[in-house]
Amino acid sequence: MKTTARCVSLLFTLWAAQAQADLVFAVNEGVTYKVPNTEIRAKYEAIAADLSKLLKQPVLIEPIADYPTLRKGLTEKAYDLAMVHPAHVSINAIKNSGYQLLVVTKGFENYRANFLVNASSPLKTLADLKGSKIGAPDEDSITAWMTRAAIRDALGGDAKQVSYAYTRYQEAVPFFVENNLTPSGATAAGAVIKAWTSKGGKVLFQSKAVPIKHIIASPKVSAEQVQIVRNYLLMLDTTDEGKAKLSATKYAGFAAYDSAALMALGTWLGL
DSSP, rough: HHHHHHHHHHHHHHHHHHHHOEEEEEEEOOSSSOHHHHHHHHHHHHHHHHHHHHSSSOOEEOOOSSHHHHHHHHTTTTOEEEEEOOOOOOOOHHHHHOOOEEEEEEEETBOOOEEEOOOOOOOGGGGGGTSSEEEEEOOSSHHHHHHHHHHHHTTTTOOOOOEEEEEESSGHHHHHHHTSSSSSEOOOOOOHHHHHHTOOOOEEOOOOOBBOOOOEEEETTHHHHHHHHHHHHHHHHGHHHHHHHHHTTOOOOOOOOOHHHHHEEEHHHHH
């Protein structure tokens, strides 16, 4: 019995060591877009396989759909690597949990909240929205954070002069304006903005640009591993093989970004 117990204990130890060796790569695609977990895993499958070889450890893709779970995992340093759509969540992880920025996603460096208004709108500036209600996506989305920061700037810090009607998805924002429920609606979704302006709608104002879709690394990841991952990501779009792997993600590639500039944007957001 003692021999059996020792064998069981040894097997458990070996299993635990193997499980501990896995690197968890959390992926969040935002809260205002509909992306199933199976699609997310498929997007990053080839990249995870490459990183597993380079780091000599299994890299497991873990889709994280909601922000509370994402925040909790980052606070507990449960994710070794993380693709974080919402910049405010990423910035908090860098500021408070010791994560470091590896890269940002090309094509998403200039994410801005666009304030949509009807073609006949008399509004001229963002300050004209004082005393009104604005339509916006999920209250904790990066778009909503940018919207509130822009309003705060326009109203000299008195953001309480505006109220908000929040909806889960970006695509629903134009409904507020079209049906005169709010004089303006804020969205950062390129397709939504294009559809709005193509049918005659106007954009009253654009917020500051904030890069989104950051890849960050836990303080548990070694300096050597950080450099390996960063170099790999930055070089992906320089070869046909790398571009083929990127095609699954629908991203053009990854770029370096100044961490100090990102922290400054965090201050602007109110973090």
